[in-house]
């Protein structure tokens with residue numbers, strides 16, 4: 351085992367959530383959600399309410415935006431299609447305008463790169479929004495692959511996108527660490543057999559991150575790398 355493999359502590363890959371973990375995308379998402387409301391002559395929603403709607407992909411965000419509530423009701427298909435067209439057009443034009451990289455992200459990604467650990471983004475954001483956003487924020491250079499919310503048949507909390515990312519990184523799921531901000535990351539990673547840690551600053555559909563079934567809560571992506579160096583996968587000895 352070389353020095354970098356030793357420092358990686360047995361971990362073969364790291365999967366990163368996008369919205370609420372790498373980037374604060376709420377202002378852009380909320381602006382597009384409110385564009386939908388305005389187009390339909392509905393009163394605008396508070397950004398902090400929209401914050402709770404983020405996590406299960408764009409279509410769910412749109413349904414929740416139409417309902418004005420986390421519990422999206424059945425939406426009239428014609429209304430939904432109109433809302434979706436407005437959202438997609440507006441978000442495509444503004445995606446990343448106000449996005450901010452969270453503290454510790456660049457340091458964490460650089461540390462993982464230095465350890466030689468391959469990285470992927472696994473997000474519920476549609477793929478065609480994710481890659482341009484990662485390129486615009488210069489984070490794409492760290493990623494081997496990106497799995498979007500529409501890349502697989504199912505999205506998080508299903509394990510399918512996590513397993514697909516592991517396969518692409520050639521990383522055994524049990525030796526792969528997922529870093530996320532929500533119940534969707536926690537459940538998907540656990541179902542795939544991965545380790546998972548959560549950051550507390552993101553979007554967890556309005557719930558405290560302390561309730562999540564995760565292996566650890568870390569203050570930042572950089573702190574996740576410290577965690578990884580102190581915790582072996584499945585408590586197995588280094589291979």
Ligand SMILES: O=C(O)COP(=O)(O)O
Pocket residue numbers: 367368369370404405406407408411472473474475476506
């Ligand atoms: O787009 C969403 O709803 C959430 O995206 P995420 O999986 O990157 O947090």
Ligand SMILES: [Mg+2]
Pocket residue numbers: 367368369370371405530531532552553
């Ligand atoms: Mg997230």
